[in-house]
Amino acid sequence: MSGRRDWLTALYAAGITPASFLPDASVGRLGEPEDEPQAGVELVEDGELRVHPVAPQPPPAAVGFLDGIQQWKVVGYDGVRPIAVAYVAAAVRRRGPDGRLRTAFWEARELVVAPAETLDEPRRRAIAAAGLEAVSVETEGPPPLQPVQALEALRREVHRARQALERELGRQAVERLGDAEWLVVDGQLAVSAVLARHPRALGVIKSHGAQFLEGRHLERALTVPAAHRTSVFRVHGGHGRTEVDSWYLRLWPWEGRDLFYGLIRIEMAAAPNPGTRVPGVSGWLLAERATLAAPDARFDRLLYPIHDVETYLRSRAPGDLLASPASRLPRTGT
Amino acid sequence: MIDRSVSDPVPIGRVVATEQKPATPHQFHFWTATETSVGIGAIVRVEGGGTGDEGRVVYGVVTDGFAYSDLASPLHDVIGAEGDPARAAGAPTARAEIRLWTAAVLRQMPEEPLQPVPLGDVHMASDADVALALRMDAYLHGARPTAIPVGLYTSGGLEAPVYLDADFLVGPEAAHLNISGVSGLATKTSAVEFLLGALFQHFPPHRGKIAAVCFNVKGPDLLFLDHAGTLEEEDRRRYDRLNVEPAPFERVRYYAPFKADGVNLNTLRTHGDLVGAVEPLVWGLTEVLDFAEVLLNRDDIDAKADAFIDFLADRVVRRDFDDGFGGQHHVETFADLERLFRSIFDGLENAGRGDIWRTHHIATIRKVRNRLGNVSTRCKGLVTDDGPSSDLPFGRFEDRAVYVIDVANVDPLGQDLVFARVVSKLREHLERRDLGVDAVAVFVDELNKYAPADGAETYVKKMLLDISERGRYLGLVLFGAEQFRSQVHRRVVGNAATQVFGRMDADELATPGYQVLSPATKIKLATLPVGELMLRHPHFTQPIFVRFPRPPVLRGRDGVERYPPAQDLPFEDAVARQLTRLDPGLRPNQVKDLIAGREEADVRRALGVVRRERPADLLATLRRRLGGRVAPEAARERAAVPPLNPIPEEPY
Numbered sequence: 004m005s006g007r008r009d010w011l012t013a014l015y016a017a018g019i020t021p022a023s024f025l026p027d028a029s030v031g032r033l034g035e036p037e038d039e040p041q042a043g044v045e046l047v048e049d050g051e052l053r054v055h056p057v058a059p060q061p062p063p064a065a066v067g068f069l070d071g072i073q074q075w076k077v078v079g080y081d082g083v084r085p086i087a088v089a090y091v092a093a094a095v096r097r098r099g100p101d102g103r104l105r106t107a108f109w110e111a112r113e114l115v116v117a118p119a120e121t122l123d124e125p126r127r128r129a130i131a132a133a134g135l136e137a138v139s140v141e142t143e144g145p146p147p148l149q150p151v152q153a154l155e156a157l158r159r160e161v162h163r164a165r166q167a168l169e170r171e172l173g174r175q176a177v178e179r180l181g182d183a184e185w186l187v188v189d190g191q192l193a194v195s196a197v198l199a200r201h202p203r204a205l206g207v208i209k210s211h212g213a214q215f216l217e218g219r220h221l222e223r224a225l226t227v228p229a230a231h232r233t234s235v236f237r238v239h240g241g242h243g244r245t246e247v248d249s250w251y252l253r254l255w256p257w258e259g260r261d262l263f264y265g266l267i268r269i270e271m272a273a274a275p276n277p278g279t280r281v282p283g284v285s286g287w288l289l290a291e292r293a294t295l296a297a298p299d300a301r302f303d304r305l306l307y308p309i310h311d312v313e314t315y316l317r318s319r320a321p322g323d324l325l326a327s328p329a330s331r332l333p334r335t336g337t
Numbered sequence: 338m339i340d341r342s343v344s345d346p347v348p349i350g351r352v353v354a355t356e357q358k359p360a361t362p363h364q365f366h367f368w369t370a371t372e373t374s375v376g377i378g379a380i381v382r383v384e385g386g387g388t389g390d391e392g393r394v395v396y397g398v399v400t401d402g403f404a405y406s407d408l409a410s411p412l413h414d415v416i417g418a419e420g421d422p423a424r425a426a427g428a429p430t431a432r433a434e435i436r437l438w439t440a441a442v443l444r445q446m447p448e449e450p451l452q453p454v455p456l457g458d459v460h461m462a463s464d465a466d467v468a469l470a471l472r473m474d475a476y477l478h479g480a481r482p483t484a485i486p487v488g489l490y491t492s493g494g495l496e497a498p499v500y501l502d503a504d505f506l507v508g509p510e511a512a513h514l515n516i517s518g519v520s521g522l523a524t525k526t527s528a529v530e531f532l533l534g535a536l537f538q539h540f541p542p543h544r545g546k547i548a549a550v551c552f553n554v555k556g557p558d559l560l561f562l563d564h565a566g567t568l569e570e571e572d573r574r575r576y577d578r579l580n581v582e583p584a585p586f587e588r589v590r591y592y593a594p595f596k597a598d599g600v601n602l603n604t605l606r607t608h609g610d611l612v613g614a615v616e617p618l619v620w621g622l623t624e625v626l627d628f629a630e631v632l633l634n635r636d637d638i639d640a641k642a643d644a645f646i647d648f649l650a651d652r653v654v655r656r657d658f659d660d661g662f663g664g665q666h667h668v669e670t671f672a673d674l675e676r677l678f679r680s681i682f683d684g685l686e687n688a689g690r691g692d693i694w695r696t697h698h699i700a701t702i703r704k705v706r707n708r709l710g711n712v713s714t715r716c717k718g719l720v721t722d723d724g725p726s727s728d729l730p731f732g733r734f735e736d737r738a739v740y741v742i743d744v745a746n747v748d749p750l751g752q753d754l755v756f757a758r759v760v761s762k763l764r765e766h767l768e769r770r771d772l773g774v775d776a777v778a779v780f781v782d783e784l785n786k787y788a789p790a791d792g793a794e795t796y797v798k799k800m801l802l803d804i805s806e807r808g809r810y811l812g813l814v815l816f817g818a819e820q821f822r823s824q825v826h827r828r829v830v831g832n833a834a835t836q837v838f839g840r841m842d843a844d845e846l847a848t849p850g851y852q853v854l855s856p857a858t859k860i861k862l863a864t865l866p867v868g869e870l871m872l873r874h875p876h877f878t879q880p881i882f883v884r885f886p887r888p889p890v891l892r893g894r895d896g897v898e899r900y901p902p903a904q905d906l907p908f909e910d911a912v913a914r915q916l917t918r919l920d921p922g923l924r925p926n927q928v929k930d931l932i933a934g935r936e937e938a939d940v941r942r943a944l945g946v947v948r949r950e951r952p953a954d955l956l957a958t959l960r961r962r963l964g965g966r967v968a969p970e971a972a973r974e975r976a977a978v979p980p981l982n983p984i985p986e987e988p989y
Contacts, residue, residue, distance in 0.1 A: 102431035297417075
C-alpha cells in the first residue's frame with residue numbers, strides 16, 4: 004500500500020529509527036491462549052461426565068464459518084518505544100449445497116500501534132492521512148516502558164483489534180443467518196454475547212490452555228477416544244463471558260501421538276435438554292474431518308472450512324507488510 | 338465476416354506471475370474460475386491496468402492448463418477419507434482448487450517496447466480480437482484484401498472466422514499448404530475440398546485467375562467435386578459465417594487413362610450419367626520421352642543412355658530424320674521409333690560398319706530401345722504405341738476450374754509419369770505465363786509415398802521439391818497431404834508456409850517435429866474430432882484450432898453409392914459410347930457397323946484422332962481414318978495335276 008510506504012518514509016525522515024522485526028506469532032493466530040478467567044462449570048447431561056460414541060452426521064445445508072487473522076511488524080523505534088503496523092482481518096465464508104465456500108462477510112483494518120506518548124497529534128494526523136488507523140497503547144507504570152513489555156502490550160492490542168473485528172462480523176453474520184443456517188466460529192463463542200446466545204452458532208476451540216474440568220472428569224475428557232464426545236457441561240458466565248454449553252469431541256485417535264491430538268471443545272448457546280441436539284452437532288463436526296485441513300500443522304483439530312477462511316484472509320492481506328526488505332531481492336539459483 | 342461488437346467487459350481470469358512462473362514477453366499464466374469456458378486453444382485478451390501498463394493489450398492462446406488444490410500430499414486425502422474414496426466424495430467441503438492456464442503470446446499492442454505481459458484482467462477474445470490477435474487485420478481490410486476464409490475459431494460460445502493471407506498461401510510472399518493427419522477420418526480431403534472452394538470464391542481479383550489440379554490417388558475421393566453433397570444446418574450456418582457459398586465446384590474436368598483395352602476408362606467415375614465428363618488421358622512418344630527417366634529404372638539411366646535419349650528427343654522426334662543408311666523417318670509414335678531402331682540395326686549389319694551409330698554404341702541403342710519399347714506395355718492405357726495423345730488443356734486452363742486426374746488405379750510407374758509430366762508442364766507454362774491462369778494449386782495426397790523423408794531420389798520427389806522451393810515465384814502451389822508429416826521430406830513440409838494438422842497418431846506426435854507443441858496441445862491433436870484442425874500460418878505466431886464445415890461436394894464413398902461404376906463394355910460398345918458422347922445424334926449401331934471386323938489397334942488410332950480433332954462429321958472422319966475396307970480375296974482353286982506314272986498299288 005503506497006500510503007503506508009509514504010508514511011513510513013516521512014516517519015523515518017522525522018528521526019524515527021527504522022526497524023523490521025516480526026515478533027513471534029505475528030503471522031496469524033497460532034494457538035492463542037485462552038486468557039479468560041476460570042469460570043464455574045456444571046454438568047447438564049448425565050450425572051457424571053461420561054463418554055458417548057458419535058456417528059458422523061450430514062452437516063446442515065448451509066453453514067457459515069468465521070475466522071480472523073492478525074499480522075504485525077515493528078517498523079521503527081521512537082527511542083526504545085516500538086512502533087508497529089498491524090493488519091487484522093476477519094471473514095465469514097458460507098458453504099452452500101455444492102460444498103464450495105464463498106465469502107459472505109469480510110472486514111480488515113490496518114493499524115499503527117504504538118505507546119501513547121509516541122503517537123502525538125501530528126503523527127496521528129499523518130497516520131490518518133496515510134489511510135491507517137492509529138491505536139495507542141496505554142501502558143501501566145511510568146515511562147520509559149521496557150521494550151519487551153511494550154511489545155507484549157502492542158501484541159495484546161492487535162489481538163483485541165482482531166477479536167473486535169471478529170465479534171463485529173459475527174454479529175452481522177448471525178443477524179443475516181438463514182432459518183436453517185449455522186455459524187461456526189473459530190475459537191470461543193463466549194467472547195461475544197450475541198454469538199453465545201444464538202441457537203445456531205458454534206464455537207470450535209482447538210487450544211486447551213483453559214481447562215474447565217478437574218480430577219477424574221478432566222482425565223476422562225482429555226482421554227476421550229476418537230469419534231466419542233463427553234457429556235455436556237455448562238460454562239457459567241464470568242468476567243466478559245456469557246453462559247454457554249460445552250463438550251469435548253475427539254476427531255482423530257490420539258494414542259501414539261499427543262493428548263490433545265484431534266481434540267476439540269465445542270461451545271454452543273446454553274439451552275435445556277442438550278442431549279437432544281448435541282449428538283447431531285457432534286456427528287456433523289465429526290464428518291468435517293474430511294476434507295482434511297492438511298498441510299496446516301493443526302489439521303487434526305482445524306476444520307477445513309476454517310483453514311479455508313484463514314487462507315482467504317491471508318491471500319487478501321497486504322503482501323508487503325511482513326516482507327522484510329532483504330527478502331525482496333531475487334533468490335539466487337532460481 | 339468479422340463481428341465488431343464490443344467484447345464482454347467481464348473478465349474471465351487474471352494474470353498471475355510468481356518467481357517460478359513469471360510472465361514473460363512470450364508467455365503468461367492466468368487463473369479462472371473452475372467453471373470456465375476457457376480451454377486449450379482458446380484466444381484471450383489481457384488488458385494492462387497497472388501503472389505503466391494502461392492501454393497495453395496482449396493477445397494469447399492457451400497452450401496448457403493445470404488444476405490443483407491445496408492438498409500437499411495425496412496421502413492427506415486418503416487420511417481425510419479414512420481410505421474410503423466414497424467418503425472423500427461425500428466430504429462436506431470441496432477443497433479450494435485452481436484452474437491455472439498457460440498462454441503463449443500471439444500479439445502485443447503496442448508492439449514496442451516488447452515487455453512482459455502485464456498482470457491484468459483476462460477476457461475471452463471477440464471476433465475483432467481474434468482478427469487482431471492473429472494479425473489478420475493486415476490483409477482482411479484495405480483496398481486490396483487478400484483474406485481467404487479457412488475455418489471458424491470456436492471457444493466459449495464464440496465463433497470467429499479465421500482467414501489465411503492469399504499472398505502467403507499462393508505466393509508470392511510464401512506459399513504451399515501441407516496437411517497431415519491419420520487416415521480414415523476424411524479430414525484431409527474434406528479440408529482441401531473446402532479450402533479450394535473458399536480459395537476460388539475469395540481469391541482476390543487483383544491476383545488474376547486461379548485453377549486447381551488434383552491427383553486422385555485413392556478410391557473415388559475426388560471424383561464427385563461437381564455434385565452437391567449433404568450438408569447439415571450447422572454446416573450451412575458455418576458457411577454463412579465464413580461468407581462462403583456452399584456449392585459444388587462449377588467447372589470440374591476429369592481425366593483418366595484407359596484400361597489395358599484402350600477404350601474403357603480406368604476410373605470409378607464410369608456411371609453412364611457421369612462418364613461423359615471424363616476425358617481420356619493418353620500420351621504418346623513425344624509426351625513420354627522427356628520423362629523417360631521416370632519410366633526407366635534408375636540403374637538403366639547411365640550417361641550414355643541419357644545422352645542417346647536426349648539425342649532422340651532433340652534430333653529425331655517430330656523431325657524429318659535421315660538414318661544414314663538412306664532411310665527417311667518422321668518419328669511421332671513408339672511404332673515410328675521402333676521402325677527407326679530396326680532400320681539402324683539393319684543398316685549397321687548390312688554396312689558392316691561396326692558397333693557405332695552417330696557416336697552411340699549399338700549396345701546403348703539396344704538398351705534404350707528395349708526399355709522404351711516396354712513403356713507402352715508397362716503403362717498400357719496411359720501410353721499408346723501408336724496414335725494420337727489426349728492431354729490436359731495446357732495453355733487453355735480456365736479460371737476457377739478444377740482438373741482432376743484420376744490415377745487411383747494406375748500402377749505406381751504410371752502414377753509417377755503422370756505426376757512428373759503434369760507438374761512439369763504446369764511449371765513450363767506458368768514460367769511462360771501462357772497456361773491460361775495465373776496460379777495453380779496442385780493437390781497431391783500420400784506425400785509419404787511420393788516424397789518420403791528417406792528412400793531413393795525419385796523423379797517425383799525431385800519434382801515435388803522443386804515446386805516446394807521454387808513454385809511460389811511461379812504461382813505453382815503445392816497442397817500436399819500425408820498421414821505422417823515426420824516421414825515426408827523436410828524440405829517439402831518445411832517450405833509449406835501453411836501447415837494444417839488433423840487428428841494425429843500419438844507415435845507421430847512423439848517425433849521431434851512436434852516438440853514445440855505443449856503436452857496439452859498434443860493431447861488435443863490426438864483427439865481432434867472430424868472437422869477440427871490445427872493451423873499454422875505465417876501471420877499466426879502460434880498454432881490455432883479451427884473448425885471447418887463439411888465440404889459442399891459429394892463425398893467419394895457417397896458418390897460411388899449414388900453413381901455405381903459401370904461394368905467394362907465390350908470393345909465395340911465402348912467405342913460407340915465414346916463417339917455418341919461426342920455426338921449425341923450418332924446411333925451406336927452406326928459406329929458398331931463401321932468398326933466391325935476392323936483391327937482394334939486401327940480403331941483405337943482412328944478414335945484418338947476423332948477425339949482430338951472433334952470434327953463436325955465424326956462418322957465420316959472415323960471412316961476416312963480407318964481407310965477403305967479391303968474385301969478378302971479367296972484363293973483360286975488349282976486344277977489337280979495327275980501323276981505321270983500312277984502306281985495302283987501305292988499304299989500311301
